[in-house]
Amino acid sequence: xxxxxxxxxxxxxxxxxxxxxxxxxxxxxxxxxxxxxxxxxxxxxxxxxxxxxxxxxxxxxxxxxxxxxxxxxxxxxxxxxxxxxxxxxxxxxxxxxxxxxxxxxxxxxxxxxxxxxxxxxxxxxxxxxxxxxxxxxxxxxxxxxxxxxxxxxxxxxxxxxxxxxxxxxxxxxxxxxxxxxxxxxxxxxxxxxxxxxxxxxxxxxxxxxxxxxxxxxxxxxxxxxxxxxxxxxxxxxxxxxxxxxxxxxxxxxxxxxxxxxxxxxxxxxxxxxxxxxxxxxxxxxxxxxxxxxxxxxxxxxxxxxxxxxxxxxxxxxxxxxxxxxxxxxxxxxxxxxxxxxxxxxxxxxxxxxxxxxxxxxxxxxxxxxxxxxxxxxxxxxxxxxxxxxxxxxxxxxxx
Amino acid sequence: xxxxxxxxxxxxxxxxxxxxxxxxxxxxxxxxxxxxxxxxxxxxxxxxxxxxxxxxxxxxxxxxxxxxxxxxxxxxxxxxxxxxxxxxxxxxxxxxxxxxxxxxxxxxxxxxxxxxxxxxxxxxxxxxxxxxxxxxxxxxxxxxxxxxxxxxxxxxxxxxxxxxxxxxxxxxxxxxxxxxxxxxxxxxxxxxxxxxxxxxxxxxxxxxxxxxxxxxxxxxxxxxxxxxxxxxxxxxxxxxxxxxxxxxxxxxxxxxxxxxxxxxxxxxxxxxxxxxxxxxxxxxxxxxxxxxxxxxxxxxxxxxxxxxxxxxxxxxxxxxxxxxxxxxxxxxxxxxxxxxxxxxxxxxxxxxxxxxxxxxxxxxxxxxxxxxxxxxxxxxxxxxxxxxxxxxxxxxxxxxxxxxxxxxxxxxxxxxxxxxxxxxxxxxxxxxxxxxxxxxxxxxxxxxxxxxxxxxxxxxxxxxxxxxxxxxxxxxxxxxxxxxxxxxxxxxxxxxxxxxxxxxxxxxxxxxxxxxxxxxxxxxxxxxxxxxxxxxxxxxxxxxxxxxxxxxxxxxxxxxxxxxxxxxxxxxxxxxxxxxxxxxxxxxxxxxxxxx
Numbered sequence: 005x006x007x008x009x010x011x012x013x014x015x016x017x018x019x020x021x022x023x024x025x026x027x028x029x030x031x032x033x034x035x036x037x038x039x040x041x042x043x044x045x046x047x048x049x050x051x052x053x054x055x056x057x058x059x060x061x062x063x064x065x066x067x068x069x070x071x072x073x074x075x076x077x078x079x080x081x082x083x084x085x086x087x088x089x090x091x092x093x094x095x096x097x098x099x100x101x102x103x104x105x106x107x108x109x110x111x112x113x114x115x116x117x118x119x120x121x122x123x124x125x126x127x128x129x130x131x132x133x134x135x136x137x138x139x140x141x142x143x144x145x146x147x148x149x150x151x152x153x154x155x156x157x158x159x160x161x162x163x164x165x166x167x168x169x170x171x172x173x174x175x176x177x178x179x180x181x182x183x184x185x186x187x188x189x190x191x192x193x194x195x196x197x198x199x200x201x202x203x204x205x206x207x208x209x210x211x212x213x214x215x216x217x218x219x220x221x222x223x224x225x226x227x228x229x230x231x232x233x234x235x236x237x238x239x240x241x242x243x244x245x246x247x248x249x250x251x252x253x254x255x256x257x258x259x260x261x262x263x264x265x266x267x268x269x270x271x272x273x274x275x276x277x278x279x280x281x282x283x284x285x286x287x288x289x290x291x292x293x294x295x296x297x298x299x300x301x302x303x304x305x306x307x308x309x310x311x312x313x314x315x316x317x318x319x320x321x322x323x324x325x326x327x328x329x330x331x332x333x334x335x336x337x338x339x340x341x342x343x344x345x346x347x348x349x350x351x352x353x354x355x356x357x358x359x360x361x362x363x364x365x366x367x368x369x370x371x372x373x374x375x376x377x378x379x380x381x382x383x384x385x386x387x388x389x390x391x392x393x394x395x396x397x398x399x400x401x402x403x
Numbered sequence: 404x405x406x407x408x409x410x411x412x413x414x415x416x417x418x419x420x421x422x423x424x425x426x427x428x429x430x431x432x433x434x435x436x437x438x439x440x441x442x443x444x445x446x447x448x449x450x451x452x453x454x455x456x457x458x459x460x461x462x463x464x465x466x467x468x469x470x471x472x473x474x475x476x477x478x479x480x481x482x483x484x485x486x487x488x489x490x491x492x493x494x495x496x497x498x499x500x501x502x503x504x505x506x507x508x509x510x511x512x513x514x515x516x517x518x519x520x521x522x523x524x525x526x527x528x529x530x531x532x533x534x535x536x537x538x539x540x541x542x543x544x545x546x547x548x549x550x551x552x553x554x555x556x557x558x559x560x561x562x563x564x565x566x567x568x569x570x571x572x573x574x575x576x577x578x579x580x581x582x583x584x585x586x587x588x589x590x591x592x593x594x595x596x597x598x599x600x601x602x603x604x605x606x607x608x609x610x611x612x613x614x615x616x617x618x619x620x621x622x623x624x625x626x627x628x629x630x631x632x633x634x635x636x637x638x639x640x641x642x643x644x645x646x647x648x649x650x651x652x653x654x655x656x657x658x659x660x661x662x663x664x665x666x667x668x669x670x671x672x673x674x675x676x677x678x679x680x681x682x683x684x685x686x687x688x689x690x691x692x693x694x695x696x697x698x699x700x701x702x703x704x705x706x707x708x709x710x711x712x713x714x715x716x717x718x719x720x721x722x723x724x725x726x727x728x729x730x731x732x733x734x735x736x737x738x739x740x741x742x743x744x745x746x747x748x749x750x751x752x753x754x755x756x757x758x759x760x761x762x763x764x765x766x767x768x769x770x771x772x773x774x775x776x777x778x779x780x781x782x783x784x785x786x787x788x789x790x791x792x793x794x795x796x797x798x799x800x801x802x803x804x805x806x807x808x809x810x811x812x813x814x815x816x817x818x819x820x821x822x823x824x825x826x827x828x829x830x831x832x833x834x835x836x837x838x839x840x841x842x843x844x845x846x847x848x849x850x851x852x853x854x855x856x857x858x859x860x861x862x863x864x865x866x867x868x869x870x871x872x873x874x875x876x877x878x879x880x881x882x883x884x885x886x887x888x889x890x891x892x893x894x895x896x897x898x899x900x901x902x903x904x905x906x907x908x909x910x911x912x913x914x915x916x917x918x919x920x921x922x923x924x925x926x927x928x929x930x931x932x933x934x935x936x937x938x939x940x941x942x943x944x945x946x947x948x949x950x951x952x953x954x955x956x957x958x959x960x961x962x963x964x965x966x967x968x969x970x971x972x973x974x975x976x977x978x979x980x981x982x983x984x985x986x987x988x989x990x991x992x993x994x995x996x997x998x999x
Contacts (some may be wrong), residue, residue, distance in 0.1 A: 053752070081645045254631060259960075264731075267537075285963075286730040400633065401456040
């Protein structure tokens with residue numbers, strides 16, 4: 005195989021001429037027929053995996069697209085893969101056609117020109133998307149510009165076992181007080197796990213006086229000063245954690261097992277419906293409920309993006325479009341299935357679909373949209389990276 | 404054509420290892436042109452040295468590695484010394500053999516649930532004995548010292564070493580030695596240690612080294628049972644390999660070299676230890692002491708042997724129970740309800756993964772089998788046999804830590820623009836499958852002794868594995884009497900009937916040796932089914948086998964899903980063995996001499 009220089013590799017992707025044009029949807033559908041789409045999505049949650057299987061069945065029925073779920077342990081793996089392919093000059097038919105992505109990974113891929121597009125706002129179902137009320141055009145403050153299409157809304161909630169905790173907490177400080185009084189009953193996933201870093205960000209947003217400073221890149225802010233309350237908080241919290249902070253669950257769902265085993269009483273989640281779904285799957289006791297903090301909690305959207313070298317970009321767009329369809333969105337919001345928030349605007353939907361959404365029983369442990377309250381903005385992705393690095397230095401190795 | 408097969412086999416087996424090491428060496432010294440970095444430089448080494456977790460990660464490679472190897476060896480020696488030839492020993496041997504084919508990851512999953520503070524053992528004694536209605540906040544799994552990880556390794560390595568020892572016992576005339584020792588008044592354990600152990604150890608030395616290298620660099624077991632702040636060096640290498648920041652690949656490569664160095668160092672250390680033990684043992688032998696805590700050592704050995712068997716068996720039963728469990732909270736000893744829901748949710752996924760698993764395993768094992776048969780036949784016709792040095796070559800892919808050459812191999816494959824996916828994975832598996840197929844078949848093939856099959860079959864399925872895999876390489880050194888007795892006669896008879904060598908091969912030799920060939924096939928399949936790292940790194944995530952799916956699920960902690968996958972993974976490894984027993988029995992039902 006011939007090796008290309010890095011410079012040549014950088015020039016090639018956008019010279020590729022045969023890329024499908026999303027504005028000609030009929031042509032996209034035609035090209036998509038018979039394609040196989042490798043969707044790289046985090047595979048640690050069995051409910052999500054089941055949902056992806058269902059999506060595969062539906063796009064195969066309707067459009068003859070075969071969907072293969074490549075189960076990742078970390079989305080960064082997929083970013084690496086595309087990056088290595090680019091470096092190796094694999095500018096067509098790369099291993100990945102679709103990635104479940106957001107935040108820092110999206111920022112990195114967009115920055116490095118590793119994405120196909122813009123396509124998202126050309127998809128037929130974009131017409132239903134709630135562009136006013138939901139953060140679907142920025143991703144962790146980075147403008148999306150059509151390079152990824154949204155498929156689920158997420159918001160931080162805390163799951164707690166009412167058998168052990170009488171009333172929910174209103175702030176991070178209250179959580180700290182409770183943990184001090186009940187040592188060993190709380191933990192969070194080990195950063196750089198996505199949810200673990202989210203916990204750190206949520207704590208930061210709740211602890212700083214003026215969260216607006218977090219919307220600018222970390223380089224432009226007085227980092228030490230802004231994050232000082234966070235590290236002070238962790239200094240106090242860590243010795244009271246499960247296993248005294250000497251071990252951490254490795255992912256979000258691993259916390260469910262800890263609650264079910266009676267090892268901890270509370271856990272952070274990025275999906276308001278996760279608790280209800282987990283109760284239905286016997287993964288949580290039916291005494292678990294959820295709460296949000298008084299000042300509100302962080303929310304963001306989950307997206308799918310298409311690598312620049314996908315050989316099945318048409319098929320991938322068909323999947324992305326299907327994910328935004330009322331049918332798929334309704335199923336994703338069903339707490340028995342996923343319990344993810346929809347990205348659609350109710351007032352843009354046809355009458356029948358709107359009625360179906362309204363008829364949906366959100367389940368015993370899911371807060372209503374009103375109860376979920378105010379959504380706090382995600383900090384700029386550079387904060388997440390920096391805080392995770394700092395955490396690793398302070399707590400990532402045995403002292 | 405046939406003449407070139409041995410060379411081809413060596414290339415297929417060692418080529419990827421050599422290429423992988425080369426691919427590791429360059430980036431370790433800062434040379435990764437694909438990323439716009441040209442070396443040589445020491446930046447990557449510098450970055451590695453600046454990583455605050457380095458010392459602890461190295462400790463987590465060395466200590467559990469040496470400890471697991473030492474413990475496994477001691478348990479095996481005590482059990483064999485105290486009990487070989489007894490009924491108890493036979494029972495233990497039969498219980499341990501199937502555990503050998505249980506994939507490491509499945510055993511580790513089961514173990515987590517068994518020994519965690521909220522695990523099965525704790526549930527069985529709570530709250531009536533312990534008073535716990537909540538699990539105690541104890542750090543057992545993921546402990547910073549890596550003890551849980553060591554335990555998981557010991558439970559899997561004891562069967563391996565025991566079966567290797569069994570094979571070796573046949574080569575050293577154990578009964579004769581023991582009879583002499585007993586007549587001179589030596590107690591059982593002391594007598595065995597003084598007269599049988601030295602020659603046996605000489606024969607199991609290479610397998611012991613394999614255990615040491617493997618335990619030091621294992622990834623899947625460490626991911627499941629090991630600590631995370633920081634993880635062991637090999638796990639950290641895999642993490643760095645997966646980071647979007649490409650400069651961390653250089654750090655990973657540097658760490659991979661470091662890992663290789665650690666393994667070499669540990670092997671040297673072990674070698675020095677061997678010398679020390681030999682010197683001290685020699686003096687002990689000269690004292691003529693007839694007994695030394697014999698009864699105590701016997702019981703200790705048995706206790707540990709039973710524990711090792713019991714732990715893995717119970718762990719697998721735990722997986723089975725979880726796979727059918729409804730809600731199951733602490734401290735209930737059993738789930739509130741049982742049902743098929745977990746199987747109907749995850750069953751279809753496991754079937755798809757099993758298809759991929761068998762495809763990869765089947766292809767790699769078929770290639771391995773063809774190459775090995777080619778080698779053996781060529782050896783037979785040319786009259787040349789594998790030397791001791793050849794044996795080392797055979798063991799080399801098992802002695803080089805996976806994390807030292809697989810990252811480099813992945814970098815090379817990508818730079819060469821080779822397509823990722825199934826085929827590269829098949830060849831990566833081949834590196835690990837070939838040695839085992841060779842070892843398991845070589846002996847039977849040379850001996851050409853259908854008695855092997857008979858003996859094996861009477862011992863039951865698992866022990867076929869034992870007998871054939873591990874009767875093994877040492878026969879290279881002293882080809883058995885059976886070879887001399889059987890081989891020429893069969894060949895001569897066939898030749899006098901006018902059969903050319905090829906016809907002898909296809910019509911006489913291969914059919915007669917169907918059972919060992921199938922067993923070797925099963926061994927190859929089991930080895931391939933259990934491979935985690937080659938599948939993950941070389942498959943680019945597109946090749947989803949039961950093992951990679953199960954380890955990915957482990958991070959999510961859904962025990963019901965892990966139960967289903969773990970059970971299917973174990974079945975996938977055991978199924979080929981069942982076939983290796985059944986198929987020849989059915990085919991040769993009219994051939995008493997080849998029958999069981």
